[in-house]
Amino acid sequence: MKTARLKAAAVDLDGVLVADTFSPVIKLMVESRGGTYDREIESHVFSQNRQDAARYLIGRLGVKASES
Numbered sequence: 001m002k003t004a005r006l007k008a009a010a011v012d013l014d015g016v017l018v019a020d021t022f023s024p025v026i027k028l029m030v031e032s033r034g035g036t037y038d039r040e041i042e043s044h045v046f047s048q049n050r051q052d053a054a055r056y057l058i059g060r061l062g063v064k065a066s067e068s
Helices: 024-031 041-043 050-061
Strands: none
Touching: 024 041, 024 050, 041 050
């Protein structure tokens, strides 16, 4: 009988394995500018390109800032 060998493995580091580092920083930034951190912010910021996320936050928080 031939023994199979594992050639590669992957670990999904999203979720409980790694402490969330982005949410607390974004929450602090939003709340320090008078906004409310909610599910809508997460859906428009996480897994989005930087310009789209920045454009959304600038509009949502009504701040003067550059998208870049």
